[in-house]
Amino acid sequence: MGLLGGLFGGKSAKAPRKGRFLTAVNTLEALKAKTDLRPTGKAGVVFNPSGDDFFKKLPQELANTIAANPAARGVRLDLMDDAYSSRWVVLEDKDMPRLAASVLLVDGVFSAKELRRHLLAAVIQVEFERRKAYWIYSYKRERFHPFVPTGEKTRDGKAEMRMGELMSKEKVALEGTLELWYALWGIPF
Amino acid sequence: MMRQNSIGRDSGLTFRMYFTMFMLAALFVGFLGLLFALGVNWIFILVIAVLMAGFQYFFSDKLVLWTTRAKVVTAEQEPKLHAMIERLAERAGIPKPKRIAIMETHVPNAFATGRNPKNAVVAVTRGLMERLDQAEVEAVLGHELSHVKNRDVAVMTWASIIVIMAGYVMQMMFWMSLFGGGRDRREGGGAGAYLMLAWVGAIVVYFLSQILLLALSRYREFAADRGGAILTGAPLNLASALEKISDRMYRIPEKDLRQVEHANAFFIVPALKGGDSIVHLFSSHPPVEKRVARLQRMHEEMNPSGIQFRELRSR
Secondary structure, X not given: OOHXXXXXXXXXXXXXXXXXXXXXXXXXXXXXXXXXEEEEEEEEEEEOOOOOHHHHHHHHHHHHHHHHOOOOOOOEEEEEEOOOXXXXXXXXXXXXXXXXXXXXXXXXHHHHOOOHHHEEEEEEEEEEOOXXXXXXXXXXXXXXXXXXXXXXXXXXXXXXXXXXXXXXXXXXXXXXXXXXXXXXXXXXX | OOOOEEOOOOHHHHHHHHXXXXXXXXXXXXXXXXXXXXXXXXXXXXXXXXXXXXXXHHHHHHHHHHHHOOEEOOOOOOHHHHHHHHHHHHHHOOOOOOEEEEEOOOOOOEEEEOOOHHHOEEEEEHHHHHHOOHHHHHHHHHHHHHHHHXXXXXXHHHHHHHHHHHHHHHHXXXXXXXXXXXXXXXXXXXXXXXXXXXXXXXXXHHHHHHHHHHHHHHHHHHHHHHHHHHHHOXXXXXXXXXXXXXXXXXXXXXXXXXXXXXXXXXXXXXXXOOHXXXXXXXXXXXXXXXXXXXXXXXXXXXXXXXXXXXXXXXX
């Protein structure tokens, strides 16, 4: 178990999920050298809040957790609401392993309170063919899919299929059902 | 056993339909087998078989609407679609289909069902109307109305009833040889083996007949392409519609993940590996490239001078 695995109390049943996420981030680093795809150092987690006390205390809880973990310390953290009454944790750090660690920490904070069902997706911002694009990780499906928005509610399906091909070649856990490549319009980063 | 004819390949839709069909057929054969095993008179079983087949035949349209979650729309709700279908039906010389339905999915597709032209249902997806242009939608509707005109649903339903009956008779024969002819052969010891043989035989017959059925279905698709192209007089419109429908890119939704989750409609389908190849093996549709090539040939035959006629009226 590596450093990141140790952060989450070592619940072995959940190891493959985290493994998938880290593999994806490592892949992104590796692709930087040989393709037109590179990480930008921004990521986010989108979730559906409820009236639970947990969500009121969440900003503080997240800040404390990140500050307390050497693997994620120093990551810039923001919380914001969107037009879908969902909430975003936006994370920023040029160091990709640190960014990935902080995304997993957010996941861990929810898991610790058994509120993981509120998590919708983790999003990694990338630059693909010199355009802003995203890798969306669905918590329900535990799979990634590409997203290349071109306008307010338009996306470039062809570019997404190209990026999807790169992802699957590199063994990223790609969502194979194109019908489930749902959009996230107006990602706040 | 219930049949429909959709214009393109849609793995989700196809899977749902075949799954329903398979379950119905399995239920049907299983139930009859159970009756026989219980020692019920075989004439009585035959009557039940015919009744069950009849039920599926007469309610196939409702079953298809139910499995595809297509909603029937009135002329007030979808005037353009209704007008287009009415015009084409008139040109094809068939009554306007009784029900016109829409499936709320972004994946472009269409299908026709119903045991005869009078009881036909033509359904299109929202994606078909949004992502194809008017001429292409018309071409697709022409294809579907050709299915209606050719009575393909009835042909395919009867063909599958015959297939299932054949499978059943075969099963029955093995059971008979097991119980009736048992005395002349070995005592008891071979019973298990005969039973196995009966099952294997029934499975083989069922499998082979399914493959034949699919071949028949593919042939009906070519026929409907041809009929539809004649109906609109523009084979190339159908060709470009087919290309769009088969384009995997059009499967990517415009829906937002948050909306889907809020609506609680995020249905979790198991991410089957190689699910695509199953659909290919048991494909009821010929490959799109083959269909497009035929339509292009038709276009050349219809327009030796190279001029494309907008409409070719049959009367």
